[in-house]
Amino acid sequence: MNYLRLNINSREIKVKPGTTVLQAAQASGTYIPTLCADPDLKPHGGCRLCIVEVKGMRNMPTACTTIVSEDMVVNTETEAVHKERRSVIDLIIADHPMDCLTCIKNQRCELQDVAAYLGITERNLPRTIKQKPIDDSNPFFTFNHNYCILCQRCTRTCDEITGVNAIEIINRGYNSKVSTFGDKPLMESICKSCGECVARCPVAALVAKNSIMPTSKIETTCPYCGVGCMMELGIRNGKIVSVEGSRSSQANNGRLCVKGRYGIADFVQHPERLVQPLLRKSNTLIETSWEEALNIVAQKLSAYSGDQIAVIASAKCTNEDNYIVQKFARSVLGTNNIDHCARL
Amino acid sequence: MAGLATTFGSGAMTNSNNDLLGANCIFSIGSNTTETHPVIGFNIKKATRSGAKLIIANPRHIELVRYADIWLQHTPGSDVALLMAMMKIILKEGLHDNSFIMQRCENFKPFKQSLDDFDLTTAETITGVPLGQIVEAARMYAQNGPSAILYAMGITQHSHGTDNVIAIANLAMLTGNIGKPGSGVNPLRGQNNVQGACDMGSLPNVCSGYQKISEPSIKQKFNVAWGINLPTEEGLSITEMIDSILQGRIKALYLIGENPILSDPDAGHVRKALSTIEFFVAQDIFINESVELAHVVLPGTSFAEKDGTFTNTERRVQRVRKAIDPIGYSRPDWLITCQIAQRMGAKGFDFEQPSQIMDEIAKVTPSYGGISYKRLDKGGLQWPCPDLKHPGTSILHTQQFTRGKGRFMPLRYKPPAELPDKDYPMMLTTGRNLFQFHTGTMSRKVAGLNSFKGEEEVEIHPKDAERLFLNNGDKVKVISRRGEITARIKISEASSPGVIFMTFHFAESPTNILTNPALDPISKIPELKVCSVKISKI
């Protein structure tokens, strides 16, 4: 593999051919503000925040769309660049609600991050925003168009990542809006509710309902279908409060479907969960202690010969659970009558 | 999976989820991937975006049809005829990979003979697909290599499911689409850990890693490892267990995390068995239709409350980690089983944590030999992973097949066990919906998912609806030889006239009361995908 050399802010960096200036900068730890770039999506060049100066180039190109060439000299931090970035943010802020403190994305908002980075402390342009509708139809997330900055990460996700194309930009120019066929609510569209768009929205336009910030995250594997998506469960106060796709797994590369993203906490923490062993007494199941339950089971099972017992294991359980069960069936109960719903 | 074991020697997905992105042609048969395996569905669409051809063979107009170059709408149960026709065309037009067949495979002649005896016009009649389309599909698959085949329960859940799988394997071998990136035969497993449960030996005929108990060396190995005398007689499959319970031969059942009343065919039969058995212990996280019949119920934990591993459809072993404490007094399943075993005086069940169990799995299971929690913490591993240095295997059969040579198997088309007749004039086929999962034990506890799909809908073609004077949303009775259920109808052109479609997610309309328990003789998989029914308006 041959490498290209380039210089970013007077630092020599080596990258693979085909790398964009933005990727090169990020890889070398140089922050370039951006709102429309996403590592999983093709470069868009819409927000114009990642403009940089490149020696020998007439205009200020966007780092996300510019491919590195040998000996490129890039400056990401000049005053001229900052001035233009600030005016872009000024324009967005003038068209965006200013209720950060009560905003669900407060502290997690990328627009906030960029504005802070550029040192913007006040609104410099007349407000252009007008009241726009809120699409509350989906049970898992809300689309509040007032916050939308039209970075198109969501529509590009719905195109490039999921291929569903339920949401697109409709109309054009200032009247552009992320919407569906016929400008109908999401629930009346072909949206599959996978939430990939929600995961990528930089602001509070697409947000999960009941969103609570977790205090810790744990990576695990989704219990639904056979794809084996890895996910990060967000935990707060001993409860699952959020689910994110985990990028580390080759099985799903960060992606999830509706069940994985929104269908975990409700069943795990469902009030009808079995919390104690039950024993049938006079034809009703009543709570009992583990001690009693285990003893009865051990005692009863011991009473049968191997060919009188059957064990049905579970495709929902872990490998370890299953290994133990089949070992139990074969070595303790003395039977090969073990099966699970492999075929269903 | 028996079909692949016969032909390739290994019954698992030959390639990987992401490997699909490298395919030039994807042939998906009997899989509604975007509903059942959504994230793999993303990959299929992504592949078509970058130019891959897509052939869909499905009796229904599924979402992927929109992305397909060819849609073969074949009659449920006619897969073998369809695949044989494709293979006959490929051979006739010389599109087969002769050197692959010569070098990597065996038994080609009898297979070819079986194709010679097969008539293309018959194929058109059986499948209901115009021959021209079959020809086009055959060429597309054969000429755009590497071509990958995807299939799921639409292939296996037939009384001749093994034949279906063998036909697919034959097709892949015929064109050399095995053992290289972007190709392969890829069965998509339904449940999150079906692959793992099979790998671990929760099957009546094999121990972990598909080690046959009938083989003396294997028996010997486990006798030593476990310090017991392994029973040699092959066990019963679930469907056989149910029969055996009703015949009074099996008297005790230990059921873990399953709901056979909803998931198995002829549910009435299953319910009867579970209600009459002498001793029934169920271990689960919720009460369900089956669990409520148990004598003792043991509360297990969900995946979020325990450590462990799942093996996904692409043979990737990945970590499950404890995120929250067990709810109430529930306990991890492995622990409950161990505690029962210990109380029965058994040795070898004194594990303190699942990592130790994995160490034992690795010791006795060659394909898991190199897997440990330490390694898994850096990312999943795809078996075979025989030793600690082995990086895992993303593509099977690259140099040779697991069984040595790929074995072509001659085929003969057999119709489904039950076909529409005068009394039951319609064909019922079953499947899944994106917003629910399996018997709904998990997904139906999620209010939001229910708002997308909260009840069973009988999908019926407008022509049939008109004939039966039915309007959208009408409640109907669907009746088969085994029972009847009620549900609302949804008029849709997704299926052909004469074919209705239902899921099996809803206990209120338990579809599997209707389905046919006729088993595939080899895989023991019941024919859930085709049975005959009649409909009457309520």
Add this chain to the structure above:
Amino acid sequence: MNSAFTREINSILSDFSQERGNLIPILQHVQEKFGYLPEEAIQAIADFLHVSSSTVYSVSTFYTQFKLTPLGEEVVKICRGTACHVRGGPTLQRDIERRLSIKPGETTKDMKYSLETVACVGACALAPVMIVNNRVYGKMTPKKVAELFNGKN
């Protein structure tokens, strides 16, 4: 969706191959036929081209040529080119807005007139210009507007 409608859509579609590049020409033909783009037609086009209906909708809302609601019998377009602007275009527009009591983009309640603006029809030398049902009227004055509309009523 009635079958006559389906037949008409299918007859338009049958003139095209199923390539994405045909989307705009197909929309143009459908609009030519129906005067606007009915939702059912958008769905049919989407199915035909193997794209989502949202995508077709998105494209049709981008281009000003496409209408998603039926237009009036007479479609009055006022040129808003530069030459027209400096030669009385705005007055012409106000005059017509007043006559029809509608704004550009609207249709009269009786479905008789639709008013639109158009970005230059290239008849700048005849400024100000208006177009009624594809016929160009040049050098418009209030008097000529009056004649045109009174003649029509």
Add this chain to the structure above:
Amino acid sequence: MAKIKTSKLSAGQRTVFLCHGTGCVSNEAFAIRKAFEKSIERLQLTDIKVDFTGCHGFCEQGPIVFVQPEGIFYAHVSLDDVEEIVYSHFRDNKPLERLMYKDPSSSEIVPYFKDINFYKKQRHIVLRNCGRINPERIEDYIATDGYQALQKVLFSMTPHQVIDEVKISGLRGRGGAGFPTATKWQFCHDAPSDKKYLICNADEGDPGAFMDRSMMEGDPHSVIEGMAIAAYATGATEGYIYIRAEYPLAVNRTKFAIKEAEERGFLGKNILGSDFSLKIHIKEGAGAFVCGEETALIASIEGRRGMPSSRPPFPTQSGLWGKPTNINNVKTLATVPLIILHGGKSYSQTGTEKNRGTSIFALTGKINCMGLVEVPMGTKLADIIFDIGGGIPNGKKLKAVQTGGPSGGCLPANMINLPVEYEAFANAGSIMGSGGMVVMDEDTCMVDVARFFISFTQSESCGKCVPCRLGTKQMLNILENICQGRGNITDIDLLQNLAQSIKVSSLCGLGQTAPNPVLTTLSYFRDEYEEHINDRRCRAAVCTGLVTYSIIAEKCPGCGLCIRECPVQAVTSSGKKKPVILDQSKCTKCGACFNICRLGAIAVK
């Protein structure tokens, strides 16, 4: 090698040519032609032929009737005039003075086409055939050496030689930016690919420009021949003509011309028996100005929203369907056959050092002679406005010249000695653009002009990038405030800053040039802005918010026309033959009364 069958135009035969460009057609030119045919047939004037041509470029004088070989030019011919012309000119051989062209400045009658000032001072190279041949008859084009250049290229030149010849000519893209054509061709030629495309950009979206329309209506074959040559030079085998759907006549003529060319073997497989093939498709634009931008145009052909994408990659590397694509403007392509036929050197004789050849302008606005004007590069603006355009009507004074449409700027009257050159225009803050030239007199408000253009670009912004989507909206809001008398003096700095950043940071040419009308008016007409803001006054009496209408009692006879015209009943009668009364509190300043009054009895301030 196939030889093109040439035929000479039926020289000598007396022919009545009806101009059938959009302008004349909209004034019943079709019916007039029919009437001529009927009338001539009735009089059995068998030696007189009736025919038609494309646009003459002098649309304002339409419907135009042109009699050859004598070269008599009739203007403003109506249906009722036909009989008279036929009787007088053809039966009695007395050309009809009444309908001859009258020079606006001298009021003299000019019978002959060649003597009309508007045409006399022009130099028709690209427009060589417009108004002279029948665009729906390929023989006419062939008779003027048409398709000779293509034949020459195919059988005696390599693609390299073709590109070299164009390089020698110094031809620059006539779409607006002036990029050297040969360089673009070279890029496309050098891009390795199994398939390449050529696009003729006829998406003339600039409000105020119509030369591409006239070319396609008047001489489509020269564009098609140019395309075939460009395709040969760049290696393209498939071409598209992207033409506005608002130009139905041009679309139909072009379609017909392609068909004719295919039948004659100038297009299609193995052109003229060579191994070069080219298929040309027509794509009709669906109404989006931004589609004039190359990458947006490509998106539109691909069936997507016409949203531009960042360059690089340039279309010559990765364009239509990801293949190398060469995009040229109509006029650029129409020039190509001439360069090949007569040599690049000959072409380069016209014009100036860096700006070879001619340039075409659509001369409109407050000017006596409106129409298409082709002049050598380097011609002074003053020559165009006064010599060709005949100056400003009604004795008004020239205030500004707007060039380049919404992407261009307003040049003040004191800059009219500027030569027509890409660089000169750019230095002055404007652009050549696609060639719109709108002349403005003292009745034009420059703030309103800026508002007009921003309102145009704002409504045409695709919305992809922030500066253009939100920046033009901000500018428009500010300008509307100023025009309505709600301006603040700080608005001027705000406008200036916004304009500067939009120019620098927008994604495509539309955004990058959108501020030009604001920036030029701010720098040349800043006093008008200040007047609007500080004095709440619009000196041209255009901005309704700043205007008052009043009745000049001594001129008003109380005829009542304005009473009927007023939409809000602000004008009332004060008795018979007495001046009307205007209630200022009700007046919405719509101007209806002012426009209807024929006696100048309404004053506007």
